[in-house]
Amino acid sequence: MWVCVGWLNIVYNLSYFLAGTVWGFAVVFVVFVQRQSCDMEKIPLK
Numbered sequence: 001m002w003v004c005v006g007w008l009n010i011v012y013n014l015s016y017f018l019a020g021t022v023w024g025f026a027v028v029f030v031v032f033v034q035r036q037s038c039d040m041e042k043i044p045l046k
Contacts, residue, residue: 008031008034008035011027011030011031012031012035015027015028015031021024
């Protein structure tokens with residue numbers, strides 16, 4: 001599972017650094033979904 005604080009900030013910054021690559025877009029998408037789940041309520045992830 002992801003930590004809502006710390007890891008998200010690190011990955012979020014890395015997503016900007018890798019924004020020009022396919023991996024960057026993948027990271028941005030993952031971070032966006034994680035941020036949504038953290039902002040709303042803790043959704044149990046497998």
